[in-house]
Amino acid sequence: PLKTTKKQWSISDFDIGKPLGKGKFGRVYLAREIQSKYIVALKVVFKEQIEKYRLFHQLRREMEIQTSLRHPNVLRLYGWFQDAERIFLILEYAHGGELYKELRKWGHFSERQAATYIASLTQALAYCHEKHVIHRDIKPENLLLDHEGRLKIADFGWSVQSRNKRHTMCGTLDYLAPEMVENKAHDYAVDNWTLGVLCYEFLYGGPPFEAESQKDTFKRIMKVDLSFPSSHEVSAEAKDLISLLLVKDSSKRLSLQKIMEHPWIVKNADPMG
Numbered sequence: 583p584l585k586t587t588k589k590q591w592s593i594s595d596f597d598i599g600k601p602l603g604k605g606k607f608g609r610v611y612l613a614r615e616i617q618s619k620y621i622v623a624l625k626v627v628f629k630e631q632i633e634k635y636r637l638f639h640q641l642r643r644e645m646e647i648q649t650s651l652r653h654p655n656v657l658r659l660y661g662w663f664q665d666a667e668r669i670f671l672i673l674e675y676a677h678g679g680e681l682y683k684e685l686r687k688w689g690h691f692s693e694r695q696a697a698t699y700i701a702s703l704t705q706a707l708a709y710c711h712e713k714h715v716i717h718r719d720i721k722p723e724n725l726l727l728d729h730e731g732r733l734k735i736a737d738f739g740w741s742v743q744s745r746n747k748r749h750t751m752c753g754t755l756d757y758l759a760p761e762m763v764e765n766k767a768h769d770y771a772v773d774n775w776t777l778g779v780l781c782y783e784f785l786y787g788g789p790p791f792e793a794e795s796q797k798d799t800f801k802r803i804m805k806v807d808l809s810f811p812s813s814h815e816v817s818a819e820a821k822d823l824i825s826l827l828l829v830k831d832s833s834k835r836l837s838l839q840k841i842m843e844h845p846w847i848v849k850n851a852d853p854m855g
């Protein structure tokens with residue numbers, strides 16, 4: 583991949599291509615590094631955008647953390663550079679695009695495909711947690727696919743280095759754990775809850791606590807109002823795993839290690855991710 587030990591990058595090192603999407607705080611473009619012809623995704627973040635949110639120090643710390651993250655299911659941040667008004671993130675380009683577009687296309691995933699994605703996510707999160715990074719905003723929009731259809735966690739727009747508990751609200755409610763919705767202190771276990779939400783969404787096509795209004799979604803999350811529509815043929819093991827993750831008491835959620843050992847994952851996940 584991109585030689586990241588290079589001197590200071592600048593925008594003149596890249597040919598900018600089509601827009602790939604709008605991440606948080608900025609636009610993302612397909613780009614090619616001119617010397618190596620290497621294809622990357624270039625994210626442009628406007629400084630006045632993050633100054634407003636006083637995120638500059640967080641962004642710098644993020645960059646240190648993320649340039650050190652190396653995992654097959656975590657989108658690489660090769661490096662970054664800035665000019666007077668913008669910060670540029672040099673990201674791995676995920677050729678398969680956004681996972682949620684696949685989900686919308688198929689309606690829902692097969693149990694093998696869903697289990698493979700959940701296993702990849704679990705391994706990526708275990709790796710991030712080991713590096714004291716909680717993503718906290720894992721939803722289908724932040725999951726990308728590489729050219730082989732392998733899952734990549736991206737857009738760490740809100741990830742934080744967790745040394746202590748955090749109190750920041752972020753993202754749509756659908757994916758938030760009760761302790762986050764209640765704006766209580768939370769820790770790594772929020773990601774375990776989110777894995778349960780995603781597993782449900784991969785198999786049923788929509789998140790478990792969807793409701794007409796945010797208020798109703800809030801109520802359903804707080805009550806853990808979980809039901810499995812009989813309209814979908816979903817195995818008992820899959821429902822068992824989801825029920826072990828969507829647990830209100832964060833200390834009682836299935837650990838990442840136990841997820842990897844769950845019968846539904848062992849039986850259905852493709853070990854090659």
Ligand SMILES: COc1ccc(C(=O)Nc2ccccc2)cc1NC(=O)CCSc1ncnc(N)c1Br
Pocket residue numbers: 602603605606607610623625627632637640641644648657658659671673674675676677678679680726735736737738739740
């Ligand atoms: C490691 O990935 C990131 C790491 C950090 C940040 C970030 O914004 N940090 C940040 C920005 C401002 C303030 C504080 C943190 C963002 C990403 N990633 C992204 O934004 C994903 C861009 S979309 C895309 N990317 C590749 N291939 C595709 N096909 C697509 Br579509």
